Each structure stands twice: as structure tokens, then as C-alpha cells.
Amino acid sequence: MIVHWLDPMLVLALLVNFFMLGASRLRAVIYAVAFQGVLLGLMPIFVHGEVGWWLGLLVIATIVIKGIVIPELVSYAMREVFISREIDPVVPFVPSLLLGAAGTGLALGYARTLPLAPSHSGSLIVPASLATVLTGFLILTTRRKAITQAVGYLVLENGIFLFGLLLIEAMPFLVEIGVLLDLFVCVFVMGIIIHHINQEFSSVSTEHLARLKD
Amino acid sequence: MVGILIHILLVVGLPPLLLGVIVKTKAVFAGRVGAPVLQPYYDLIKLWSKETLLSGTTTWIFWVGPAVALAATGVAAFLVPLAGEAAPISFAGDLILLAYLLGLGRFFQACAALDTGSSFEGMGAAREVTFACLAEPVLFFGLLVLAKLSGTLSLSAMLAGPLSSSWQSSGASLLLVLVSWFVLLLAENARIPFDDPNTHLELTMIHEVMVLDHSGPVLGMIHYGAALKLFLFAALIVRVAMPFSLRNAWLHTGVFVIGMLLLAVFIGVVESVMARLRLVQVPRLLVAASVLSAFSFILLLR
Numbered sequence: 445m446i447v448h449w450l451d452p453m454l455v456l457a458l459l460v461n462f463f464m465l466g467a468s469r470l471r472a473v474i475y476a477v478a479f480q481g482v483l484l485g486l487m488p489i490f491v492h493g494e495v496g497w498w499l500g501l502l503v504i505a506t507i508v509i510k511g512i513v514i515p516e517l518v519s520y521a522m523r524e525v526f527i528s529r530e531i532d533p534v535v536p537f538v539p540s541l542l543l544g545a546a547g548t549g550l551a552l553g554y555a556r557t558l559p560l561a562p563s564h565s566g567s568l569i570v571p572a573s574l575a576t577v578l579t580g581f582l583i584l585t586t587r588r589k590a591i592t593q594a595v596g597y598l599v600l601e602n603g604i605f606l607f608g609l610l611l612i613e614a615m616p617f618l619v620e621i622g623v624l625l626d627l628f629v630c631v632f633v634m635g636i637i638i639h640h641i642n643q644e645f646s647s648v649s650t651e652h653l654a655r656l657k658d
Numbered sequence: 659m660v661g662i663l664i665h666i667l668l669v670v671g672l673p674p675l676l677l678g679v680i681v682k683t684k685a686v687f688a689g690r691v692g693a694p695v696l697q698p699y700y701d702l703i704k705l706w707s708k709e710t711l712l713s714g715t716t717t718w719i720f721w722v723g724p725a726v727a728l729a730a731t732g733v734a735a736f737l738v739p740l741a742g743e744a745a746p747i748s749f750a751g752d753l754i755l756l757a758y759l760l761g762l763g764r765f766f767q768a769c770a771a772l773d774t775g776s777s778f779e780g781m782g783a784a785r786e787v788t789f790a791c792l793a794e795p796v797l798f799f800g801l802l803v804l805a806k807l808s809g810t811l812s813l814s815a816m817l818a819g820p821l822s823s824s825w826q827s828s829g830a831s832l833l834l835v836l837v838s839w840f841v842l843l844l845a846e847n848a849r850i851p852f853d854d855p856n857t858h859l860e861l862t863m864i865h866e867v868m869v870l871d872h873s874g875p876v877l878g879m880i881h882y883g884a885a886l887k888l889f890l891f892a893a894l895i896v897r898v899a900m901p902f903s904l905r906n907a908w909l910h911t912g913v914f915v916i917g918m919l920l921l922a923v924f925i926g927v928v929e930s931v932m933a934r935l936r937l938v939q940v941p942r943l944l945v946a947a948s949v950l951s952a953f954s955f956i957l958l959l960r
Contacts (some may be wrong), residue, residue: 455830455957462953466946468939538945545949549956556960571960 450490454568457483457606458548461579464599465544466537470522470529470592474515477598481510484605491569491609506605509624514598514631521635522591525642535586547578561610569609576603590641594634601627661742664911669735672915673885674698676892676922683926698885705878713871715775721876723770724869727763728883734759735886737813738893741911743903744814751811753801757794760846760890763883764790771868782867785937789845789852789864792944796842799951800835804898806958807832817894821901834954836898841947843891843925845940847884850929852940864940892921 460480464473485506488499533540551574558570580600584593605623678695685692694700712720737756739745768783804816807824825832845852848865857863869880896917904910935943 452830455834458953459834459950462946462949466942537942541942541945541949545952548953552956552960568960 450487451568453483453487453490454572454606457602458572458575461548461576461599462541462544464583464595465579466541468531468537470531470589471519473531473592473595474519474522477518477595477602478511478515480599480602481515482507484602485510487606487609505624509628510598510602510605514628517631517635518591518594518598521594521638525591525638531592532588533586534588535582540582540586543582544575544579547582548575551575551578564610569606573603573606573609576600576606579603590634590638594631594638597630597634598627660907661744662746664742664907665736665740665746668740668911668915669732669886669889672918673882673889674702676888676918677885679919679922680926680929683923684930687927687930698881702878702882705881706875708874710874710876713774716773716871719766719773720770720871723766723773724872724876724879724883726766727770728879728886730759730763730766731883731886731890734763735890735893738890739814739817739897740893741914742907743818748812748814752813753805753811753816756813757797757801760887761790761794763887767868767880770872774871776871779868779870782863782865785864786868789940789944792941792948793842793845795948796838796944796951799948799955800839800842803831803835803951803955803958806955817897817901818903821898825901828958831954831957832898834950834957836895838947838951838954839891839895839898841943841950843888843895844928845944845947846891847888849925851932851935851943854934889918892918896921 457480460476460483464476467473467476485503488503488506492499535543548571552571555571555574560570564570577600580596580598580603582596583599584596587593587596601623608623675695675698677698678693681697682692682695710721733747734756736746737748737752737759739748764786768787771779771783771786801816804821805811807828808816808818808820810816821832844850848855853864853866855866857866865884869877872880896914900913900917904913
């Protein structure tokens with residue numbers, strides 16, 4: 445019965461994608477990533493239908509890391525480095541929203557043509573995963589600040605996590621935890637880099653990092 | 659016969675009450691007593707018993723415009739089923755007529771504003787039609803979703819009983835349609851995140867600026883037409899949200915009216931807790947609403 449709630453939750457996750465593409469405040473986007481992380485953390489329950497001890501552990505670990513620790517680290521970096529609250533995009537908000545919508549539509553169309561296992565073919569998991577990866581890619585490439593690129597990377601990882609839900613029965617717990625640890629380290633490293641960029645250049649816009657010098 | 663009678667009563671009587679409820683809700687939020695709920699009716703009576711002042715630069719378009727706008731919205735209100743099973747006028751494809759009757763009304767309203775020769779009103783008319791362009795896809799994608807779900811092209815059939823079973827099969831799409839239509843309602847009726855209906859002399863106005871030169875009965879027509887338009891969009895939303903139909907026509911009418919009043923209270927709450935958007939952000943919100951409704955349609959096609 446609980447499995448029926450999976451598709452509405454995936455739709456909600458897709459809506460969060462649109463929100464992230466259209467929002468102009470950095471903090472709002474960080475909260476949205478945190479919300480998506482919590483949503484994704486809950487999803488294994490809905491895919492599986494019943495909660496074993498290791499699944500429960502996975503759910504709790506994912507929610508804590510994706511929903512609390514990493515967004516907290518990113519907003520800590522934002523506070524410490526005095527990054528202004530406005531996002532300045534290379535591609536303006538309306539075109540990036542439209543690109544995101546087009547990407548989501550294409551993902552929904554493309555997922556139908558994939559040779560999936562019969563039990564997965566009707567589900568929204570694959571298109572939602574592809575659309576989230578595309579959104580992460582859009583945020584990664586079209587936003588100027590280093591911190592928004594970290595956020596884009598998080599969204600990208602959320603998409604990959606969604607794809608991993610298909611293998612929930614086969615995937616060992618350790619692999620999942622390994623991925624989360626990777627992510628954690630990445631955000632950590634990103635925080636250190638942002639801090640250094642800030643000390644060197646007094647601005648965290650990646651536009652200034654386009655030229656190489658000796 | 660009873661159904662048509664109820665329909666006429668609702669269309670004629672209810673629209674100003676919605677405005678009154680919205681204003682009352684905002685007053686309660688602000689800690690004031692506020693105007694009586696029936697105040698919009700008193701305002702209309704007051705305006706209709708005054709004389710019309712016409713500026714020397716205006717032509718016949720100036721007073722024909724609001725009349726056509728009111729007439730077009732009035733006809734459109736007879737296409738939307740309210741409390742009964744079917745609307746008084748109903749045929750296959752009437753959803754297109756609904757959208758374009760609203761467009762016709764807007765065109766004449768903008769013409770009347772341009773006719774005054776005031777640059778301020780011209781600016782308001784330009785904004786009104788620009789944002790209407792962006793708002794139209796929201797309405798159409800939503801109607802497309804309903805048409806696809808019901809397999810018909812008539813509003814009465816689309817919003818009839820089978821909709822409740824569609825809520826179970828594709829509730830996500832219908833929910834998205836509801837949300838995007840609510841944004842559409844706020845945009846089309848110049849409610850707060852888009853425009854402030856209380857201000858009459860501010861540079862970011864969209865809709866209210868168009869009616870500055872109108873007075874007396876013509877202004878009354880404009881106000882009543884605006885209330886009717888709000889009523890129309892609210893009726894669409896309430897019908898989608900409460901798709902069941904009761905056997906007793908009067909009971910169903912009561913449920914419908916309660917739904918409308920609840921929606922009006924909700925609009926008042928939204929207006930109380932939100933600030934108006936900067937003008938440059940208005941297109942973004944409208945495009946986001948269009949994306950939502952397009953997405954709800956794509957979900958259905960899957």
C-alpha cells in the first residue's frame with residue numbers, strides 16, 4: 445500500500461528541481477536541496493515497502509547527511525565567506541526554467557524507450573533520476589558562484605541516488621554509505637577551496653578563474 | 659430549469675461577495691474590524707447611481723470597452739458549470755470560446771485605456787496584455803489536462819462526475835493544475851503577488867492603472883466585471899477541487915458556495931502574508947506556473 449506513495453513523492457522531488465532553477469535566493473536553493481535530500485532519504489521505504497534494520501539505518505544516515513549535515517555545511521560556508529545572497533546566473537532564470545522543463549519532458553519521453561526490467565518500466569524513478577541529473581548539470585554549468593556549483597553537484601548526486609533506488613535489493617549497504625561519504629568529503633573540500641578563493645581574490649565568482657597564468 | 663435558475667442567481671449575486679470576503683480576511687489579519695462583507699454591493703450601487711464624466715479627448719471606445727468586457731465575461735460565466743451537472747451553454751470546444759471571450763474582454767479594456775491618451779494608462783494597458791500573454795498557457799495546459807482525462811472538449815463534461823475517479827488515477831497532475839490555476843487566478847485578477855488592488859497611484863501597477871479615468875456607472879461595470887472574472891476562475895478551481903456532484907441541486911449549490919467562500923478566505927490569507935513581487939519577477943512566476951501546468955500534462959502523456 446505504501447508503494448503507491450512513491451510516484452507523488454517523485455513528482456514532488458521534480459517540483460523541487462523547478463524551484464531550484466527558478467529561485468533567486470541562495471538560501472532558498474540550499475533549503476530546497478536539503479528538502480530534496482530528506483525526500484530522497486525517505487524513498488527507500490516506499491520502494492521496498494517494509495523496513496528492515498539495515499534499510500532503517502540507511503534511511504536515517506541519508507536523511508542526516510543529505511538533509512542536515514551537508515546543507516548546514518554549505519550555509520556555514522555561505523555565512524563565513526560573506527557570499528551575497530543573490531544568485532547570479534549566466535543563463536537567466538526564465539530560460540533555465542524552460543530548459544529544465546524541456547529536459548524533464550525529454551527524460552520522461554526517453555525513459556519509455558529504455559529496456560528496463562518489467563517491474564520498473566511504469567515507474568517514475570528513471571525519468572525523475574534523469575531529470576534531476578539534468579537539473580544538477582544545469583545548475584552546475586549556468587551559475588557563477590563556486591557555492592552554487594557545490595549545490596549543483598549535490599543535485600547531480602541526488603539524481604544518481606534516485607537511479608540507485610532501482611537496485612535497492614541488490615545494492616550493499618556499504619556502497620551506499622561510501623557514496624555518501626564521498627559526497628561529504630567533496631563538500632568539505634569545496635568549502636576549503638571556496639575559503640581559499642575568497643582569501644586570494646575577494647570574490648567567489650568562478651568567472652575570474654577562467655584564465656591560466658604561470 | 660432549476661439548474662439554470664441557480665446558475666443565474668450565482669453569477670449575478672455571488673461575485674461581489676467574494677471580494678468582500680477577501681477584504682474582510684485581510685482586515686482580520688491586520689487586526690482591524692474592516693468594511694462589512696457586503697461593502698462591494700454598496701459600492702456598486704453608489705457608482706451606478708452617479709453620472710459618468712467623459713473627458714474631451716475620449717471617443718465612444720472609452721465607454722464601449724468596459725461594457726464589452728463585462729458582456730464577454732458574463733457570457734463566459736455561462737460556459738462554466740457551477741453547481742449543477744452542466745452549464746446553461748455547453749458544446750464541444752467551448753473551452754476555446756471561454757479563453758477567447760476573456761481575451762476579447764481584455765482587448766476592449768486595453769483599448770478603452772489607450773483611448774484616454776494618457777501615457778500612464780497606456781503603460782498599464784501594455785503591462786496587462788504582456789502578462790496576459792504569459793498567463794494564457796497556464797489556462798490552456800490545465801484545460802488540456804482535463805480534456806485528456808475526460809476525453810471530451812466540453813467544459814461541462816470535463817468538470818462533471820468522472821473527474822472524481824481521475825483524482826485517484828492521476829491525482830498528481832490534477833494537483834499541479836490546481837496550483838498553477840491558483841497562480842493564474844492571482845495574476846489574471848491583479849491580486850497581491852502580482853499587483854496590489856488597493857493602490858491606485860503607483861508605478862508598478864498593472865491592472866488598476868487602466869481604469870483611472872473611468873467614473874460612475876462605467877467604473878461600476880469595470881468593478882463588477884473584475885469581480886465576475888475572479889468568480890469565474892474561482893469557480894473553475896472549486897469545480898476541479900470538489901468534483902463530486904450531489905443529487906439535490908440546492909444542497910450542491912450550498913456546498914459550491916461554501917467552497918467559493920473558503921477559496922476567497924484563502925486568497926485573503928495569501929494576500930496578507932505575501933508582499934508584492936517586483937515587476938521583473940512577475941514573468942518568472944508566470945513562466946513557472948506555465949511550466950507546472952505543462953509538466954502536469956506531460957505526466958499524463960507518460
